[in-house]
Amino acid sequence: MTQPLREILHTLNQVILGKQEEIQLAVCCLLAKGHLLIEDLPGMGKTTLAHALATVMGLDYQRVQFTSDMLPADLLGVSVFEQQREFVFHPGPIFTQVLLADEINRGSPRTQSALLEAMAERQVSIDRETRALPEPFFVIATQNPQDQAGTYPLPESQLDRFLMRIELGYPDQATEKQMLLQTQQLKVTPKLDSQHLQLMQQQVTxxxxxxxxxxxxxxxxxxxxxxxxxxxxxxxxxxxxxxxxxxxxxxxxxxxxxxxxxxxxxxxxxxxxxxxxxxxxxxxxxxxxxxxxxxxxxxxx
CATH class of the missing domain: 1.10.8.80 (Magnesium chelatase subunit I, C-Terminal domain)
Known part of the structure; x- marks a missing residue:
């Protein structure tokens, strides 16, 4: 294992305690150029892990909180008729290297489907124009169990866009005690940049x-x-x-x-x-x- 990978895993293991295998799988997913779905009960550290992954990889990221009233334009962007009497496109949060789609299954099927082209082809089609997304581009999504109130099941076509789905699960008693004794939150700093990550992804192939x-x-x-x-x-x-x-x-x-x-x-x-x-x-x-x-x-x- 290379030194940058050791540093990444060490940092993430300090943020999410007692989940070494799940963290290793998450890093593996990004090295394989895949999108990651983290599913578990609320309060298990899903969003914390997603945020830490984006930060430690040294990538630009945007976080979007999915809700039932969210529209595709809130994600993709919209063209606005401005004072110079022309339509100007205002890109949405999807135009980033890492999109943190928080509680993705709280969004409506219409909004969920807005991600399909982006996740499969790294581009979006808006107003009869195809716009490329930044490289690299990852979706790290969190999801609540389907029996939770206010959720819409992800269809098979959407699930298939995620390379991996992982669960964190409850920590053991000793780990949870360690969490409770922590007095301050660890500040995560980048250990890579996009060029280094893309080089590692090429080596994987x-x-x-x-x-x-x-x-x-x-x-x-x-x-x-x-x-x-x-x-x-x-x-x-x-x-x-x-x-x-x-x-x-x-x-x-x-x-x-x-x-x-x-x-x-x-x-x-x-x-x-x-x-x-x-x-x-x-x-x-x-x-x-x-x-x-x-x-x-x-x-x-």
């Missing part, structure tokens, strides 16, 4: 993948399609997402080659939200389908 590892990945994907174990199967886009995430995990481990262990490490956060129905939301019980697939497919074939 150069991680070598042997045929045996690729066959194992495809075996998991095909098992999801034909075994009849899950409500939904993994698509080719999910296969690409799994490979990108596994490469990033190997890179974080300091290797330039992929192992089956890397695929297993990222399989649940990459696959589980694609395997189940969008309305299925039981905190802490979302690894059942991915676990079943991992148990059925032998990494040594």
């Amino acid at each position: 150069q991680v070598r993948v042997a045929d045996a590892a690729l066959d194992y990945l495809l075996g998991l994907v095909h098992e999801s399609r034909y075994a009849g174990l899950t409500p939904h199967a993994l698509s080719p886009r999910a296969s690409q997402a799994l490979l990108s995430a596994a490469r990033a995990w190997a890179y974080m481990a300091g290797r330039d080659y992929l192992l089956p262990d890397d695929i297993q490490a990222v399989f649940a956060p990459v696959a589980e939200h694609r395997l189940r129905n969008a309305t299925s939301s039981v905190i802490g019980q979302r690894q059942s389908f991915s676990r079943a697939l991992l148990e059925r497919v032998d990494p040594v074939q």
Whole structure:
């Protein structure tokens, strides 16, 4: 693991205590150029982690609080007829490197759909004009469980735009005691800049993948399609997402080659939200389908 990565993980582990694996997955997601969905009960540190991730990566960011009365123009921007008698486009908060979409499922389906093009193609189409988003561009979204009041389920097409979905869960008693004894909040400072991050992302794509590892990945994907174990199967886009995430995990481990262990490490956060129905939301019980697939497919074939 490189020194900048160690510093990033160390800083984030000081901000969110006792969640080393979840933090490592979040960093892995950004190194793989993916969007991240953090879902859990209110007050678990979702927004804190999202904010710290954006800051420690040294990227420009905007935070948007999604509400039921929010409109797509509040996110994308709007053209205003000004004194010079012409329409001038005023960009919305989406024109940033990191968009913190707080409580994304409190927004209406119309507003949620405004993110689809941006997340898939890194651009938005407004007033018959296509406008490119900054590079790099990430959406880090937080979401409340679907049984919470005032939420709209994210449809499968929206969920599929997120490379990973993670949960933080309750801290153990010792960790929570440590949280309560903290007298001041840690100030997060950037450990990277956008150029360094993009270089690391390019290095991730150069991680070598042997045929045996690729066959194992495809075996998991095909098992999801034909075994009849899950409500939904993994698509080719999910296969690409799994490979990108596994490469990033190997890179974080300091290797330039992929192992089956890397695929297993990222399989649940990459696959589980694609395997189940969008309305299925039981905190802490979302690894059942991915676990079943991992148990059925032998990494040594």
